Amino acid sequence: MLREKVTKLTKLLFAGATMALCVATVNPAVQVQAGMLEESEPNEVPANATSLPLNTWMRGITVKGSDTDYYSFIIPEGNGCAQVELRSGDDNPKDSAKWRVDLYDVDRNPLNNFAGNSGKSYVLGLAPGKYLVKVKSIIGYAPQCSYNLRVNYTASSQWEKEQYxxxxxxxxxxxxxxxxxxxxxxxxxxxxxxxxxxxxxxxxxxxxxxxxxxxxxxxxxxxxxxxxxxxxxxxxxxxxxxxxxxxxxxxxxxxxxxxxxxxxxxxxxxxxxxxxxxxYKAPVVKPTATTISSIKAGKRQATVYWRKANNATGYYVYRSTNSKSGYKKIATVTGKTYYTDKKSLTSKKTYYYKVVSIRKSGSKVLTAKSSACKSVKIK
CATH class of the missing domain: 2.60.120.380 (Jelly Rolls)
Structure with a gap:
């Protein structure tokens, strides 16, 4: 699925952003070329690190088994990929030459600890700033052997910017x-x-x-x-x-x-x-049904009380003179749970009420089941 994309990206980014952290002579040797940079000795400590320009080969040599060489390079602003390559020189007397390569940030925090594996690769997006590369021969393998070191860098908005x-x-x-x-x-x-x-x-x-x-x-x-x-x-x-x-x-x-x-x-x-x-659009939840708690009769009026319903934004109040049919909506109530009916009520007559909880959502109105009816005789 991603193979074609990654292959193209790998070619553009010099084999990704690989850090070849320990390379033996099984990798192709880099020929010494006119103009190839040479390490500046002494560079055994970070303070004397040899400056390594990006995308440029540097030739170094481990003169003894305990020799250590430090190099410094700078990653520019922006997101990008770094590839640290170390290959055996073409003039080496030993085919088994190996080195350990470690990468540090400017505060000497280690960014990898890979060593000893021929052809080991590692991919990393580096934050802008200064970095150190330490090259050390693996005792018994690479004393008095030359190596070629390069730090490739390619800008890439696809890669994360590390923050250490x-x-x-x-x-x-x-x-x-x-x-x-x-x-x-x-x-x-x-x-x-x-x-x-x-x-x-x-x-x-x-x-x-x-x-x-x-x-x-x-x-x-x-x-x-x-x-x-x-x-x-x-x-x-x-x-x-x-x-x-x-x-x-x-x-x-x-x-x-x-x-x-x-x-x-x-x-x-x-x-x-x-x-x-x-x-995300939250689903509109229907209100729960309410129940009439009480009705108080007055002179040619009646006040209906009901319980608050969950998710309700208002209530419809219905009235009829028959308990089973003929109900008509007489009011829409919001912000309270009672209603006083003064509409054409006749004394000594019995009326029936129902309340329906509602929820408005835009132009839509969701209704719950009607409450059970409750009757009152007007004074």
Missing amino acids: YKNKTMGNANPVVVNKLYTGNLYRNFDKDYYRIRLNGTNNVIFKFMIDDSVDVPGRWRVDFYDAKTFKRLKANKNNSISANETWTVRCTGDLIVKIGTSSNAEGKIYHIQASAKT
């Missing part, structure tokens, strides 16, 4: 437009992705969660929904923990916050989300 650690709150959730596909992943097992679906009025939101075709062994994600004003958790029509494609329906008034986290082994795996909304 203390900034990762509902308040700075990624804005989402309905009927548009968005892509993200969890960079660590404690990562949470927040999205804010901007809506007007009360809506039924249909939220689709789709696992990318590249995910061979799905983990389990957890999806939760919140009211954007109160941050109160909203009920959905399905369980929140999932391991396959799912669709939820959630009712909300105003904007909806969606939180995506991992339940088990979902980090590093690409997902897609898409939301649509239908304006």
Whole structure:
């Protein structure tokens, strides 16, 4: 279903936004080219990190088993995808050369901890700012071996904008437009992705969660929904923990916050989300029937009292001189539960009354069953 879209996106985004975190010589070596940048030693600590321009190959070398190289790069403003690639140099004496690659934000918070797997890939949308890449040889594999490092970056409004650690709150959730596909992943097992679906009025939101075709062994994600004003958790029509494609329906008034986290082994795996909304119209509820509690006779008049009915916006009052037939509506009452009848009543004569509770909805009027009749003899 999503394979064609994802394949096209992958080509445009340099194989997605992949971080190849540990690469051996089974990957194609990058040939040394004229103008290829060289690392600036010493760069064993973050303060001396070599500046790495985006979309440019950098040649480095691990001169001993414990050598560590740091590089810094800057992600521009806007949403986009970053791909960190590390490949063995073509002049390496060892076919088994391997490196560990770690990515950090400017505060040295780790954004991944993958290592040791040849050809490992990882997709991530990075927030604007400065980042560090640490390259360290795996002892016994890559001393005195060259490597080639590149950070590809492509702008993409489809990708989430990450907000790490203390900034990762509902308040700075990624804005989402309905009927548009968005892509993200969890960079660590404690990562949470927040999205804010901007809506007007009360809506039924249909939220689709789709696992990318590249995910061979799905983990389990957890999806939760919140009211954007109160941050109160909203009920959905399905369980929140999932391991396959799912669709939820959630009712909300105003904007909806969606939180995506991992339940088990979902980090590093690409997902897609898409939301649509239908304006919610509350069903009109018929009023309940009322009962006449009492009737008080007066001189050529009668006052009818009845009980308040649920969901009623008013009441019709009917009168007849026959208990079984001939009832005519004599009044429409709103805001109270009694009516004084002074219309052409004759002394010493018995009259019968019924009351019907009503509910107005636009041009429509819903009515309940009539109350039982009750009689009164006029004074």
